[in-house]
Amino acid sequence: MVKVAINGYGTIGKRVADAVALQDDMEVIGVSKTRPNYESKMAVQKGYNLYVGIPEREKSFAEAGIEISGTVDDMIEEADVVVDCTPGNIGPENLKKYQKAGVKAIYQGGEKHTLTGLSFNSFGNYADSLGKDCTRVVSCNTTGLTRSLKPIEDFVGIKKIRAVMVRRGGDPYQVNKGPINAVVPNPPTVPSHHGPDLATVMYGANIVTVALLVPTTLMHQHNLMVELRDDVSVDDIIDVWEKRSRILLLNAKDGLGSTAEFMEYAKELGRSRNDLFEIPIWKESINVVDGELFYMQAVHQESDVVPENIDAIRALLELEENNEKSIAKTNKAMGIL
Numbered sequence: 134m135v136k137v138a139i140n141g142y143g144t145i146g147k148r149v150a151d152a153v154a155l156q157d158d159m160e161v162i163g164v165s166k167t168r169p170n171y172e173s174k175m176a177v178q179k180g181y182n183l184y185v186g187i188p189e190r191e192k193s194f195a196e197a198g199i200e201i202s203g204t205v206d207d208m209i210e211e212a213d214v215v216v217d218c219t220p221g222n223i224g225p226e227n228l229k230k231y232q233k234a235g236v237k238a239i240y241q242g243g244e245k246h247t248l249t250g251l252s253f254n255s256f257g258n259y260a261d262s263l264g265k266d267c268t269r270v271v272s273c274n275t276t277g278l279t280r281s282l283k284p285i286e287d288f289v290g291i292k293k294i295r296a297v298m299v300r301r302g303g304d305p306y307q308v309n310k311g312p313i314n315a316v317v318p319n320p321p322t323v324p325s326h327h328g329p330d331l332a333t334v335m336y337g338a339n340i341v342t343v344a345l346l347v348p349t350t351l352m353h354q355h356n357l358m359v360e361l362r363d364d365v366s367v368d369d370i371i372d373v374w375e376k377r378s379r380i381l382l383l384n385a386k387d388g389l390g391s392t393a394e395f396m397e398y399a400k401e402l403g404r405s406r407n408d409l410f411e412i413p414i415w416k417e418s419i420n421v422v423d424g425e426l427f428y429m430q431a432v433h434q435e436s437d438v439v440p441e442n443i444d445a446i447r448a449l450l451e452l453e454e455n456n457e458k459s460i461a462k463t464n465k466a467m468g469i470l
């Protein structure tokens with residue numbers, strides 16, 4: 134069993150921890166928090182060993198009556214691999230610790246590609262992370278783009294991609310984020326970082342993205358325009374996506390015409406935290422006009438990258454050489470469609 138530590142038990146970290154716990158070839162040896170709040174208490178209640186992310190704060194956990202197993206440095210020493218789910222830009226400091234301890238590391242999309250020089254998507258470039266010391270799972274938005282675009286690239290070839298990314302203002306718990314009443318070009322420059330980020334896992338992708346922030350917390354939403362290398366029909370495209378996992382073709386006419394309804398659908402799936410690991414694509418939005426594919430999709434930002442983190446652990450530790458086998462194993466353990 135590979136020993137996995139989760140550094141940062143927040144939106145992504147707590148989901149990755151639970152997903153690791155579901156696998157039969159890896160185990161959670163600890164999770165870290167910097168604040169002794171309800172999440173710290175619940176991590177301990179769930180049976181995870183809790184470590185203090187900022188060692189000087191050990192006393193505050195004792196004062197709150199929360200049992201800890203040590204500091205983050207102790208946790209790193211115990212691990213074969215650390216999944217770093219701390220907020221973006223803390224990574225460079227942590228990387229020194231991981232390297233000193235000789236432990237492998239997986240970063241998230243809030244860190245720059247240059248930190249690791251290698252990014253990861255299960256469908257895009259799994260093999261490139263085999264046996265490596267560290268990699269970076271691309272962001273929720275980039276993961277969503279890769280999920281739907283890679284099968285199209287493999288099927289017919291892509292000349293050019295343009296995407297308009299409508300991004301959620303903040304996660305549901307983030308009371309201090311916004312906007313509350315505005316549409317904000319974010320960034321106000323073109324391209325946004327998502328296009329170049331896609332090319333770190335789908336090499337050679339010719340893509341330009343523009344991005345906006347809107348007052349919603351539920352999901353991101355993407356609008357894609359894709360120039361294809363050959364003539365294909367809408368049915369061909371549907372057929373390609375139907376054969377892939379981690380993509381859902383859903384119908385607006387079935388009452389699923391919005392991100393709010395997608396999240397209601399996720400609740401009906403009955404998963405922990407109402408997560409939607411798959412990327413839902415509105416089936417009615419798929420069209421091919423003059424060799425150009427159009428479609429609209431959404432991204433549950435809190436959860437879509439979680440299965441990719443599991444596959445990234447298998448790649449770094451060389452538990453499975455074949456990406457499709459890892460994807461199938463992760464899907465089965467997590468009940469992913």
Ligand SMILES: NC(=O)C1=CN([C@@H]2O[C@H](COP(=O)(O)OP(=O)(O)OC[C@H]3O[C@@H](n4cnc5c(N)ncnc54)[C@H](OP(=O)(O)O)[C@@H]3O)[C@@H](O)[C@H]2O)C=CC1
Pocket residue numbers: 140141142143144145146165166167168169186187218219220221222223241242243244272273274304434435438
């Ligand atoms: N949320 C999202 O939509 C997505 C986020 N990502 C990326 O995942 C990463 C994590 O994001 P997210 O889960 O949202 O972040 P959160 O803020 O929800 O969680 C961050 C966690 O890291 C801990 N932490 C904070 N500061 C430190 C520190 N100095 N050292 C160690 N741990 C620390 C926090 O502990 P405490 O609360 O105790 O301070 C918390 O448990 C980022 O790179 C982000 O860009 C990727 C895809 C989607």
Ligand SMILES: O=C(OP(=O)(O)O)[C@H](O)COP(=O)(O)O
Pocket residue numbers: 242243272273274275300302327434
């Ligand atoms: O990685 C994300 O988005 P991104 O792909 O737009 O960078 C997550 O949704 C976190 O984004 P945030 O930086 O707005 O918290």
